Amino acid sequence: MPTGVAIRDVREQLFRAAERVLLRTGPNALTSRAVTAEAGCAKGVLHRHFADFDAFLVDLxxxxxxxxxxxxxxxxxxxxxxxxxxxxxxxxxxxxxxxxxxxxxxxxxxxxxxxxxxxxxxxxxxxxxxxxxxxxxxxxxxxxxxxxxxxxxxxxxxxxxxxxxxxxxxxxxxxxxxxxxxxxxxxxxxxxxxxxxx
Known part of the structure; x- marks a missing residue:
């Protein structure tokens, strides 16, 4: 996804992407890179909204x-x-x-x-x-x-x-x-x- 393109409801988009990865490949494959790739956004998007990947998972x-x-x-x-x-x-x-x-x-x-x-x-x-x-x-x-x-x-x-x-x-x-x-x-x-x- 190009830099500077606004994503609507980023948190929910990332949460849904995480769920799809989780259902498809299980918890061991759930990484920030897998989530952002599934969501179609840059990895930095997740880290702009959450302190770290574990904080993201807690919020999920x-x-x-x-x-x-x-x-x-x-x-x-x-x-x-x-x-x-x-x-x-x-x-x-x-x-x-x-x-x-x-x-x-x-x-x-x-x-x-x-x-x-x-x-x-x-x-x-x-x-x-x-x-x-x-x-x-x-x-x-x-x-x-x-x-x-x-x-x-x-x-x-x-x-x-x-x-x-x-x-x-x-x-x-x-x-x-x-x-x-x-x-x-x-x-x-x-x-x-x-x-x-x-």
Whole structure:
């Protein structure tokens, strides 16, 4: 890209480029040069907007975590509609069918990134922790509506669903499990607490 040409929404363009590289070649191939080449800009563009490549990665993860807010609101709004297991299945498929799985792999593979994220988010694995909170809030709403047992431990259920969902989607080489497989796991986790009709 020629010098002096303005790039609209540089941060988001670089973030999307990083996601494409991450999905195509994995976390070990994610370098500033790979990101800027994918974005079609000079390497200096990234360094004008971020202190270093690790700072870029921290902002990428935080931006994607912030993106869960809209998903969380939509999931909570679905309380009382459809089935609890169906809503959770869709939420897990949306979460793990996106770039989130690759971002979790990135966090696991980079010590410096994990350390910087822990400075502001010391509990759990970023993205998975927030996704767990999203599911717990949804399950709380369903419990308040009487569609889950009054004594349902929504925090534990949410953690179990995130863990099971992660295992179900991880390692499938970009081919997600079919909806029935996801539904079977979700229904199994929720089987003792759901009060709605099947």
């Amino acid at each position: 993860v935080r931006d994607r975590v912030a993106g869960l807010d809209a998903r969380s609101a939509a999931l909570r709004a679905s309380a009382g509609t459809g089935t609890v297991a169906g809503n959770v299945r869709e939420a897990l498929s949306d979460l793990f069918g996106s770039v989130a799985l690759a971002v979790v792999g990135l966090i696991a593979s980079r010590d410096v990134l994990r350390a910087r994220l822990r400075a502001t988010s010391p509990a759990g694995v970023p993205l998975l922790t927030e996704a767990g909170a999203m599911l717990a809030a949804y399950l709380d709403a369903e419990r308040e509506l009487g569609r889950l047992a009054d004594d349902a431990d929504t925090d534990t259920l949410a953690l179990t669903l995130i863990g099971a969902g992660h295992l179900l989607f991880a390692g499938l080489e970009g081919v997600p499990p079919d909806a029935d497989a996801v539904h079977k796991v979700v229904a199994g986790v929720l089987s003792g607490v759901v009060r709605e009709a099947a």
